Amino acid sequence: MKQWAWLTILLSVSALAEKPLKLWHAYRGGEERAIELAVKKFTAETGTQVELLSVPYDAFSSKLTSAIPHDAGPDVFIFAHERLRQFHRLKVVATTTTRVDRTKYFPSTVDALEVDGELYGYPLSLKTLALFVNTSLVTNAPTTTDELLAELARTTDATQYRYGLAYAAGDFYLHAPFVFGFGAKLFDESGRATLNTPGMAKSFGFVKSLQDRGFMPKEVSGALVKSLFNEGRAAMVISGPWFTGEIEKSVAYRIVPLPIVSETGLPLTPWLGVEAALVSSRTEQPEQAHALAKYLSLGEATALRVDPGGQIPAEIAAYERPEVQQDPIISAFRDVATRAAPTPNTLEMARVWEPMKLALRGVLQGDVLPDQAGALAERRFRALNRERPADANPLPFVLVALLAVAGLAVWQWRRRGPAQAFAKRYPEASRGLAYVAPAAIGIGVLVVIPFAVGISLAFFHHDAGDYSFVGLANFVDILTSKGYRITEPLSFWFTLAVTVAWTFINVVLHVSIGLFLAILLKDPLLKLRGFYRVVLIIPWAVPNYITALMWKGMFHQQFGAINGLLAAFGIEPVSWFTHFSTSFAANVITNTWLGFPFMMVVSLGALQSIPQDLYEAAEVDGASKWVQFRRITLPLLKPALLPSVILGSVWTFNMFNIIYLVSGGEPGGATDILVSEAYRWAFQRNEQYGFAAAYSVLIFFVLLAWTRITRRLSGPEAA
Amino acid sequence: MKEGAKEPPGVTASSTLRAVSGLRLVGIRKSYGDNPVVKGVDLEVASGEFLVMVGPSGCGKTTLLRVIAGLEQVDSGQVLVDGKDMTSVPPRDRDVGMVFQSYALYPHMTVRENLAFGLELRKLPRADIEARVAEAARMLELAPLLERKPKALSGGQRQRVAMGRVIVRRPQLFLFDEPLSNLDTALRVQMRGELARLHRQLGVTMIYVTHDQVEAMTLATRVAVFNKGILQQLGAPLELYHRPANTFVATFLGSPSMNLFDARRDGATFVGTGFSLSATGDATGDVKLGLRPQDLLVSSDGPFSGEVEAVERLGFDGYAFVKTAAGPLTARFDGTLPVDVGQNVKVKPSGDVLHVFSPDGAKAHHHPEARR
Numbered sequence A: 001m002k003q004w005a006w007l008t009i010l011l012s013v014s015a016l017a018e019k020p021l022k023l024w025h026a027y028r029g030g031e032e033r034a035i036e037l038a039v040k041k042f043t044a045e046t047g048t049q050v051e052l053l054s055v056p057y058d059a060f061s062s063k064l065t066s067a068i069p070h071d072a073g074p075d076v077f078i079f080a081h082e083r084l085r086q087f088h089r090l091k092v093v094a095t096t097t098t099r100v101d102r103t104k105y106f107p108s109t110v111d112a113l114e115v116d117g118e119l120y121g122y123p124l125s126l127k128t129l130a131l132f133v134n135t136s137l138v139t140n141a142p143t144t145t146d147e148l149l150a151e152l153a154r155t156t157d158a159t160q161y162r163y164g165l166a167y168a169a170g171d172f173y174l175h176a177p178f179v180f181g182f183g184a185k186l187f188d189e190s191g192r193a194t195l196n197t198p199g200m201a202k203s204f205g206f207v208k209s210l211q212d213r214g215f216m217p218k219e220v221s222g223a224l225v226k227s228l229f230n231e232g233r234a235a236m237v238i239s240g241p242w243f244t245g246e247i248e249k250s251v252a253y254r255i256v257p258l259p260i261v262s263e264t265g266l267p268l269t270p271w272l273g274v275e276a277a278l279v280s281s282r283t284e285q286p287e288q289a290h291a292l293a294k295y296l297s298l299g300e301a302t303a304l305r306v307d308p309g310g311q312i313p314a315e316i317a318a319y320e321r322p323e324v325q326q327d328p329i330i331s332a333f334r335d336v337a338t339r340a341a342p343t344p345n346t347l348e349m350a351r352v353w354e355p356m357k358l359a360l361r362g363v364l365q366g367d368v369l370p371d372q373a374g375a376l377a378e379r380r381f382r383a384l385n386r387e388r389p390a391d392a393n394p395l396p397f398v399l400v401a402l403l404a405v406a407g408l409a410v411w412q413w414r415r416r417g418p419a420q421a422f423a424k425r426y427p428e429a430s431r432g433l434a435y436v437a438p439a440a441i442g443i444g445v446l447v448v449i450p451f452a453v454g455i456s457l458a459f460f461h462h463d464a465g466d467y468s469f470v471g472l473a474n475f476v477d478i479l480t481s482k483g484y485r486i487t488e489p490l491s492f493w494f495t496l497a498v499t500v501a502w503t504f505i506n507v508v509l510h511v512s513i514g515l516f517l518a519i520l521l522k523d524p525l526l527k528l529r530g531f532y533r534v535v536l537i538i539p540w541a542v543p544n545y546i547t548a549l550m551w552k553g554m555f556h557q558q559f560g561a562i563n564g565l566l567a568a569f570g571i572e573p574v575s576w577f578t579h580f581s582t583s584f585a586a587n588v589i590t591n592t593w594l595g596f597p598f599m600m601v602v603s604l605g606a607l608q609s610i611p612q613d614l615y616e617a618a619e620v621d622g623a624s625k626w627v628q629f630r631r632i633t634l635p636l637l638k639p640a641l642l643p644s645v646i647l648g649s650v651w652t653f654n655m656f657n658i659i660y661l662v663s664g665g666e667p668g669g670a671t672d673i674l675v676s677e678a679y680r681w682a683f684q685r686n687e688q689y690g691f692a693a694a695y696s697v698l699i700f701f702v703l704l705a706w707t708r709i710t711r712r713l714s715g716p717e718a719a
Numbered sequence B: 001m002k003e004g005a006k007e008p009p010g011v012t013a014s015s016t017l018r019a020v021s022g023l024r025l026v027g028i029r030k031s032y033g034d035n036p037v038v039k040g041v042d043l044e045v046a047s048g049e050f051l052v053m054v055g056p057s058g059c060g061k062t063t064l065l066r067v068i069a070g071l072e073q074v075d076s077g078q079v080l081v082d083g084k085d086m087t088s089v090p091p092r093d094r095d096v097g098m099v100f101q102s103y104a105l106y107p108h109m110t111v112r113e114n115l116a117f118g119l120e121l122r123k124l125p126r127a128d129i130e131a132r133v134a135e136a137a138r139m140l141e142l143a144p145l146l147e148r149k150p151k152a153l154s155g156g157q158r159q160r161v162a163m164g165r166v167i168v169r170r171p172q173l174f175l176f177d178e179p180l181s182n183l184d185t186a187l188r189v190q191m192r193g194e195l196a197r198l199h200r201q202l203g204v205t206m207i208y209v210t211h212d213q214v215e216a217m218t219l220a221t222r223v224a225v226f227n228k229g230i231l232q233q234l235g236a237p238l239e240l241y242h243r244p245a246n247t248f249v250a251t252f253l254g255s256p257s258m259n260l261f262d263a264r265r266d267g268a269t270f271v272g273t274g275f276s277l278s279a280t281g282d283a284t285g286d287v288k289l290g291l292r293p294q295d296l297l298v299s300s301d302g303p304f305s306g307e308v309e310a311v312e313r314l315g316f317d318g319y320a321f322v323k324t325a326a327g328p329l330t331a332r333f334d335g336t337l338p339v340d341v342g343q344n345v346k347v348k349p350s351g352d353v354l355h356v357f358s359p360d361g362a363k364a365h366h367h368p369e370a371r372r
């Protein structure tokens, strides 16, 4: 017994002492291998265990900001510097001002890690954009845009699917060099975003003309850039250091700085991104964590960063290593990096991405004219970053709320009729209350309190942790579409219309398909009836987010089964999520797949309860099959089907999963419905919780009205 | 000019139509899977006739009726209406009306809508529909119920609505499938009367299915007796009663059932186990003898003797169930006689009452002279 106890104590003590550091990153391929090797070395040298976790990039930032405050996050994580200010505000990063030796790194990389005079993290590597030139197709790399255009005209042959240039043009990160090259600035002196400028319009116009003249393909993804360049179908590519790892050995290429814009004389200036090892503010082992982060940024780890990582190190000393000096790619990028400008790490910057992406995609898809795109982006920016409404006096609201509660209580009390002593009416009240209490507490905690909090929240404005009471401003802004046109996807009314159309179309399809199949399955002569029933109920039995992800994959433009099927019939592949109609259709198809089995099951049950002799009587009375369906089947199904239709319409109205996972609101939020829009306001647009709560309250009222109407519809029938 | 002037006086267009409408079934066969239900039925129904098809439950009456309506496809055979082959014509084009055993009223429609449904489908003018519904409602005393739904009606009222639904359409042929079986006795007697009146009033052809011999005897102009999917006998009710073609018909009609005894012809007598009777007719060898309980009387002497097993006293007279050497026997007795269970009695036929059948009961050799 004693020995066992000792062993347990020993084990737990050693476990405490050797609790490994947690390191999170979003690396893949060579970069991931490099970090693994570096960490192994670190452990060998210091004896500190490190646990590595590779997190998908899309989820990385939100995972960090939600995990760290709850002590569930990493001790060290690797992230680009643009998000630094956000991390700083959410207090998830530890300062390194006194620990970093600034002289060891390129000054611009250290500057990029500064927030309000304090330093955060250790710079690891830089990322920027350069021009990759296939030297067998282009002998003299263009230094100006005029030269570039001449080369493009020479090397492009659209009929042969040969392009002069290929890059992910829909990505604002790759468009930014054009913005700066045409003399536009994203922010004014005071740091406010200025997206609607002549330079911006010119940058859009230039890129659009490249696409219109066939110099580059449409809707380019990273994978396409890679295959075009490797097959020699793209003479030039704009990309970053990570692209070197994707080029095949057989392709001869050079890396040069982006050209100078002939019109302005300014270079196409890419952003400089600095990747840093950041230490969590909540780490339990700060010394070890800082040691790890620092280790990753210097010496041996830097060497691994170059090979096999293929990254451009931030450490100055690294460039004295012979293997680095001999690497033409690294030196080329180092050259490029000197001309790049660090991406601002301000909050404003973080808020520019979505509006700019929207405008850029709009231009490239031809939905928005280049000189109107800036205004669109700006409007979007203002809408997403609502200015804080004026503070309101909460007193009247509190009074109204109290009056309402009091009124309700009085009404309830009066309804009870003549007052009678409670104890007399309910002699065993205490025992009864004890029975009711668990359920009452459950409902209170799970329904009543969240409901009350949700409604109250709708009267507040939230900005980075600060709540201010703004009265009805959220509601007014939503209902007046403040900041955007009523016909824009951000507008409540637009979204409401989409939601109603979404609900209506879905329910009609669910009911008609479900009913149709039920009628087929009802036929007692049908062979394998039981089998079909089971098969047809499967879509309903699978969790709907899995179905949604499956369909999302099937709608993929290049690899999806649906386009594959269309291709088999010689139909051009459809880019499902770039147009409202196709994107909406994709959502509807997915949700119909999910929704018809329920209606089928309900219809089947209801159909089987209709006596067969009614049909025979109708037949003798002279009714055709169609008349029998219309005059006998439908009316007799109505009592069973109507409640399901009402239920189904409410479900569909709030069918968040499908919208979020299938179309994700694309294009430009146009296919978002009210709930998914409310979600975005709360979690993707600067955490405007109050605004989102106001949205939810409005959704509640819409559905309340709907159930009132439908109750009227079914009322007389139910009686 | 007037159309009506050309027609012979007293004959309306519809009655001329009816005058030629007769139904003929030729060799109808129908089975469900391996189970033959109708095994070759030939039958002719004259126009204006009230034909009752009677037989025990499960003998295929409903199936045959549904074949006539067109709700069931035959395996072989033909359904002819006025000589025209209607075998594969769908029900809606057959001009038949059918009252279902379950009534099959449309539960979501009011009585008025139920009645008007068939007429609407035939695209009759509104005014005509209303007139016909009103007429049927008057005939069947449904007027106060017109706005109710079937749920709110009693069994008899539902039955009348089902009937009304057929009447308004004025089909050539009315089909009834045990329409009274769901009603209580008193209502059944009343409805029987109304049906007979309706038949007289409308003068149409009616085919009526029942398993109740009383309905058959009281309603029919002719009765068709079925057993096991085979037509046993077709004829006027009294003819079937007095001259049954086989022992099935003989025992099926009449209450209590006819007594049957095995016997052998021996010269001028039929000799059975423990009895002998003077022979009638010219059947020889083994026979089956039939004696209706009404023709047998408990008395001080007679050819049958045995112990009384049960007694049914009806007042004026009664029936005694006697265990004889030849088998069980039912006989009538005078209500004033002290007949009791356990008593040994003798039973005497009252005159020339002997039905003589072949030993397997399939053929009748001799019937007593009908007493009219």
Ligand SMILES: Nc1ncnc2c1ncn2[C@@H]1O[C@H](COP(=O)(O)OP(=O)(O)O)[C@@H](O)[C@H]1O
Pocket (backbone or CB within 6 Å): B032, B035, B037, B055, B056, B057, B058, B059, B060, B061, B062, B063, B064
């Ligand atoms: N749809 C059916 N499928 C299989 N067997 C049936 C069907 N309808 C009737 N039967 C059988 O056919 C026989 C005759 O039925 P039915 O015509 O309803 O008899 P009846 O009306 O004389 O009582 C019965 O044995 C019944 O079980």
Ligand SMILES: [Mg+2]
Pocket (backbone or CB within 6 Å): B058, B061, B062, B063, B177, B178
């Ligand atoms: Mg039947």
